[in-house]
Amino acid sequence: MGSISTVDLQTKMDVHELLSRFCHFLDHNGGLEWARLFTPTAVIEKGPLGCFAGHSEICQIPAMVAEKGNGLLRHHLTNVMFERTGNVKELIVEAYFVGTDWGQGGAMVHSADFKAVLHNRCHWQISRLELTPIAQTCVSASHQAPSLGSLASVTVN
Structure with a gap:
């Protein structure tokens, strides 16, 4: 039986490492490390909540998530x-993006479809990211904490 995917195992392992770092740095307020996962000219648009351009702005997102979620939010990418x-230097990655609140x-607290275009200049980085919300659960107002998944649609160029 042949493989369904045309992506080699080493590339998959490299991208899984990138995605794991994405979640860990986001959840543990690793702003500089998190920003390096994106291309230098990345722009994240968050609709009415504003936009972040370049590493200097993108690196602020993990601190915002940590503050809003009291450091208790965790993000998970599955499937x-x-x-x-x-283009051999480009991949599309799709996954399910789930946020949990360990204070609850x-x-x-949210779920979204995750679709990213990755580019490999020296290593894999996110050049475009779209998060399409699936569900936003209701938690008490005193514990409600926005996270990256609640940013609705995110686009990185």
């Missing part, structure tokens, strides 16, 4: 799929 685009016993 990760890889697709080639025809691990309750799910």
Whole structure:
């Protein structure tokens, strides 16, 4: 039986490492490390909440998530799929993006479809990211904490 994916195992391992670092740096207020996962000219648009351009602004997002969620939010990427685009230095990654709040016993506080275009100049980085919300759960107003998943649609160029 042949493989469904045309992406080699080493590339998959490298991208899984990138995605793991994405979640860990986001959840543990690693702003500089998190920003380096994006291309230098990245722009994250958050609709009515504003936009972040370049590493100096993008690196602020983990601190905002930590503050809003009292350091208790955790982000998870599951069911990760890889697709080639025809360019060997580019991949499309799709996954499910789930946020949990451990101040609420691990309750799910949001979910979204995650779609990223990655580029490999020296290593894989996110050049475009779209998060399409699936559900925003209701938690008490005193514990409600926005996270990256609650930013609705995020685009990185």
